[in-house]
Amino acid sequence: MTSSVENMESETSNQPVVRSVAYQSNHGAGQVEDYQVIQAIRRGETPNPTVHPEVLEAESVIDIEGFNLWYTETQAIHNVSMKVPRGAVTALIGPSGCGKSTLLRSINRMNDLVEGVRVEGSICLNDSPIYAPSVDVISLRKRLGMVFQKPNPFPMSIFENVVYPLRIDGEKRKSVLEEACEKSLRAAAIWDEVKDRLKKSALGLSGGQQQRICIARAIVADPEVLLLDEPCSALDPVATLKIEELISQISERYTVLIVTHNMQQAARVSDYTSFMYLGRIVEYGPTAKLFQTPSLIETEHYVSGRFG
Ligand SMILES: Nc1ncnc2c1ncn2[C@@H]1O[C@H](COP(=O)(O)OP(=O)(O)OP(=O)(O)O)[C@@H](O)[C@H]1O
Ligand SMILES: [Mg+2]
Numbered sequence: 663m664t665s666s667v668e669n670m671e672s673e674t675s676n677q678p679v680v681r682s683v684a685y686q687s688n689h690g691a692g693q694v695e696d697y698q699v700i701q702a703i704r705r706g707e708t709p710n711p712t713v714h715p716e717v718l719e720a721e722s723v724i725d726i727e728g729f730n731l732w733y734t735e736t737q738a739i740h741n742v743s744m745k746v747p748r749g750a751v752t753a754l755i756g757p758s759g760c761g762k763s764t765l766l767r768s769i770n771r772m773n774d775l776v777e778g779v780r781v782e783g784s785i786c787l788n789d790s791p792i793y794a795p796s797v798d799v800i801s802l803r804k805r806l807g808m809v810f811q812k813p814n815p816f817p818m819s820i821f822e823n824v825v826y827p828l829r830i831d832g833e834k835r836k837s838v839l840e841e842a843c844e845k846s847l848r849a850a851a852i853w854d855e856v857k858d859r860l861k862k863s864a865l866g867l868s869g870g871q872q873q874r875i876c877i878a879r880a881i882v883a884d885p886e887v888l889l890l891d892e893p894c895s896a897l898d899p900v901a902t903l904k905i906e907e908l909i910s911q912i913s914e915r916y917t918v919l920i921v922t923h924n925m926q927q928a929a930r931v932s933d934y935t936s937f938m939y940l941g942r943i944v945e946y947g948p949t950a951k952l953f954q955t956p957s958l959i960e961t962e963h964y965v966s967g968r969f970g
Contacts, residue, residue, distance in 0.1 A: 700960045703940050708740045712957045714947025717934055720747035723887060723917045724769060729783035731761075731768060733776065738764045740941045741783070746887075746934075751909060751918040753928040753949065756938035757970045762921040765938070766889050769919070770806040771799050788886065804831070807880030807916075811892040813872035815864035820856050823864045823875055827883040842882050849915075850878035851908045870901020877908065881916065888912065890920040894927065906931050925965050929953050937961050 702709045722745035731739035738761050746752050754762040764773065771792060773779045785792050792802055804827065815823050822829070824846050825839045833839060843860070847853040852874040856867070864875050873893060880888060890909070894902040909918055909931045922928050928935055929949060936946040937960075945952060945961040956962045964970045 696959050697963075699944055699958055700939060703942050703944075708942050711743075711943040712945040712947075712961075713943075714945075714951055714957075716948050716951075717745055717747060717946055720745070720750070720934075722746055723748040723788060724919070725784075725786040725789070726765075726769075727784045727786075729765075729768065729785060730781065731764060731773065732778075732780045734778035738941050739768070742941075742943055744936060744943060744946060746917060746919055748917050749913070749915075750933040751913045751920060751931055752934040752936065753932035754919065754921045754936050754938060755923075755925070755928050755964070756944075757964075758923075759940075760938045761941040762938055763891050764941075766808075766891050766919065766921055769887070769889060770803050770808055771797075772803075772808070774799060804883050805886045806889055807877075807883070807885035807887070808889040809873070809876050809880050809891070809893045811895050813869055813876050813896065815867070815872045815875050817863065817865055819861050820864045820867070820875060821860040824878045824882055826879060831883065843878075846878040846882040847875075849881055849908075849912060850874045851904060851911070852878065868901070870897045870904060873897060873901070873905060874908065877905070877912075881912065885916065887917045887919060890918060892921050892923060895923065902927070925953075925967065928965075937964060 699709050724746035726742055726744045726746075729739055729742045730737065742765065754765065756762055767773045768781065769785060769787075769792070773781070781793060787802070787805060791797070816826065818826075821843055824843045825833075828839060828842055844853060844857075847856060852871060855871060856875075864872060867875065873896075877888075877893070894905050897905065906927060909920065912918065913933075920932065932949045934947065935949040935952045937944045937952065939960075945956055945958050952961055953965050956965070
């Protein structure tokens with residue numbers, strides 16, 4: 663059915679703007695008033711998320727249960743429960759400020775470094791609670807490779823960048839380091855481009871190449887999960903495509919959790935998608951379902967760019 667949504671101004675930059683647009687809807691004549699879940703969240707409520715059975719049936723590697731996070735007084739994550747399926751790519755989507763990076767950083771306990779952060783609830787990695795007092799955070803982070811929005815190679819050679827996690831682990835054997843470096847650079851689809859200049863500075867590479875070096879560094883110690891926070895947002899379309907191909911390839915070996923603002927990218931690279939809004943999960947399920955036949959009108963409008 664063809665319909666239109668009225669313009670609705672957002673009160674803060676965190677809230678979506680609904681654009682006036684004609685569209686084909688799965689949900690009939692969608693109006694702003696139909697955004698029941700989003701409206702409830704804006705009132706400060708935390709409605710139960712719509713979770714498709716497929717994600718509950720899949721074997722999970724990360725299990726988030728009733729997780730809440732506060733930055734001093736401000737709550738940024740509200741009662742999030744989410745199972746991340748093993749050996750698949752899961753995308754976190756949602757408007758700016760909805761807590762995607764916060765949730766990602768909670769999984770490798772990087773938020774511990776932020777003053778005033780308080781958490782409640784649990785996150786398990788392969789059934790072990792990561793916030794348990796006995797957890798060694800350094801060892802935990804080795805099990806979770808992370809790549810950020812902006813490529814962050816260290817000011818050292820390509821080789822030393824890639825093997826850095828092994829060096830800080832005390833590995834000194836040249837043959838082991840060389841083998842691991844080549845394996846990771848091949849897995850990160852950049853070996854052929856850099857194999858003749860491994861001793862040169864990583865800072866001399868293009869942005870897309872630097873990002874693939876950062877991915878190689880993130881996987882060199884064989885993590886169980888790869889956390890990617892908008893890894894392509896600083897890259898051009900060609901470099902973006904390379905990273906996307908790489909994500910598809912490495913997802914055969916690693917579980918990948920990726921934050922992206924690019925809906926086409928989420929649709930292309932992920933098997934599952936979780937749509938977040940103001941620190942809550944709204945709808946979570948197989949990517950094909952979320953993009954083609956979502957349960958909620960809000961999800962349908964968000965993934966097709968009608969609000970957000
Ligand atoms: N270090 C911090 N101290 C205080 N508040 C923070 C901090 N980091 C994030 N926040 C707040 O927590 C909320 C969630 O932020 P977060 O960066 O996780 O959102 P996001 O979904 O990743 O946004 P974007 O898409 O813009 O990257 C926002 O309201 C943000 O202002
Ligand atoms: Mg972010």
